[in-house]
Amino acid sequence: MKKLRILFLTLLLPMFLLSYDNITAQTPSYISGPTGVACNSNAVFFFNPGTVREMVLTGPGDPDVVPIQTVDCDPIANWTVRLPNGSIRTFSARSSISVNLGSTPGSASISATTSCGNMGQTSTASRSVVVGGVRLSTPSLAGAYFLCNNSSATYTISAVSGAVSYTVQAPSGWRINNSSATSVTTTNRTITLRAPSSGISSGQIRVRANAGAGCDINSNFRTRNISYGRRSIDIFGPTSTAPYNLIAYNCSSLGISNFNWTVPSSWNLWSGTNQSGIVVESPGSEGTYTIRVTGTSCGVTVSKSINVRVSRGGGPIEDPGGGGIFIVGEGDVGLEKGNGEITKSNADIIKMYPNPASDVLNFRGSKNQEINSLELFDLQGKRVRSQLVDVNSPSMDVKNLNTGLYIVQILMKDGSSLMKKVQINN
Structure with a gap:
């Protein structure tokens, strides 16, 4: 068993x-x-x-x-x-x-x-x-932002520690160092880019630092947009305004040079005759006026004109939008009533001191004209300061501003406004 x-x-x-x-x-x-x-x-x-x-x-x-x-x-x-x-x-x-x-x-x-x-x-x-590995730093590409058709410019690639070469990429139609290849790797940090022979557009140029032996890793690509082709000129600004208004007009400066503005003789040109933007004071007489600008793009003269209507119903402040254009209001001294009627009033309505200023701007008005708020604009129409004030001691801090001429808009409690010029020295 x-x-x-x-x-x-x-x-x-x-x-x-x-x-x-x-x-x-x-x-x-x-x-x-x-x-x-x-x-x-x-x-x-x-x-x-x-x-x-x-x-x-x-x-x-x-x-x-x-x-x-x-x-x-x-x-x-x-x-x-x-x-x-x-x-x-x-x-x-x-x-x-x-x-x-x-x-x-x-x-x-x-x-x-x-x-x-x-x-x-x-x-x-x-x-x-x-x-x-340790990724290399991303290089930058320094040089022109605009090229005419079939023109060349020299660009510099920033040095990157550990890099043994640099790769540059461009869209089809561009030439890198006289090569038709869309991607070129070189040890030289100075390169030449040639824009396409025709068309009006922009190209996205990319650059990268390449690692050598060891444990470094290629950098990320840095992208830079370069526009090319002859540009037309345009004017950005209001087409209607009130008498004695300070107005800023601008046009794009990309690919355009040799600006020259022409304004009617009755207008007061404050600044910018040969620049891409101007500040003008409208006349006291109503009517329609023409403002013109010319420039040069890729060797060709380009121009643009606009008609501006001046009327008492044009209003003291208007922001037409786009490009930072701003109508900064009436002239040196005067009150703008809520209905748009402008009166050349006594300069003693609002006192502003000191002028020039470098620290604090002080204001003093009559008891019937209480100040509600203050706004400060540069001559390109950009608002640089805005604040409510103490009605008993209205003032504005102007420290740390760039030296130059500015426009102060004084907003009253009754809805009217006053514009004054001030020189800031810092």
Whole structure:
């Protein structure tokens, strides 16, 4: 009978072995450690192989009982390290290794395998690691923002520490260093760009610093828009205003030079005769007047004219929008009533002092003319200061302003406004 039981066990055991994969369980295996490391630095990784379950015989006393028990895996593992440059390193070590992942940036992998129990089982785990280099600084591209068709300009790439070359990219139709290629890599930081031979548009020029050997990474691209082609000229500003208003007119200066403004003889030209913008004072007489500007674009004279209507219903303040153009109100001294009627009033209505000023502007008005707020504009119509005031001691801080001529708009509590010129010296 005993021999029979041993024979039965001998026949039964292989059946258990064949069905082992269906009944065993294994705790998860894993490798712990960093997911990203710097170039040429050591990193430590730990392998936890987990556990497995296998069948064992407890002895001849009860050979027909085949129990399942949990066993640990071998602490000695075979490690494989694949570096970003493609080379492979292998180790035989216990639960951890310390490894240098090299000087090439990219993706590395760490894997470990060990045997478990007595039935030929294995435990394997792997981990991906990013080997990171130092990205080079992004260079800049200094040079003209506008080119005429088929014209060239020299541009300078800023130096980047660690860079061995620079890549310049341009759209089709542009030429880089007299090459028709849209991408050029060069060690020279001075390049020549030639605009397309026709068309009016802009091109997006890109530049990048390239790393050499070691663990540096190419920089990001810097983008610069360069417009090209002959430009037309336009005037931005109001087409209607009230008498004695200070008005700012501007035109785009991109690709245009040699500005020359012409205003009617009855208008007072304050500034900007040969600039892209002017400040003028409208006349006291109603009527329609013509303002004209000429300029040069790619060797051709371009011009633009607008008609401006002056009337007492034109209003003291108007913001037509676009380009920062602003009508800054009446002349040096005067009140603008809410209905648009302008009166050349006594200069003593509002006193402003000192003028020139460098610290604080003070104001004093009659008891019937309380000041509500103050606004300060430069001669291009840009608002540089705006504030409510103490009616008992109205003043404005003008410290830290650039030296120059400004316009103060004094807003009264009754809705009227007064404009004054002030010289700031800082």
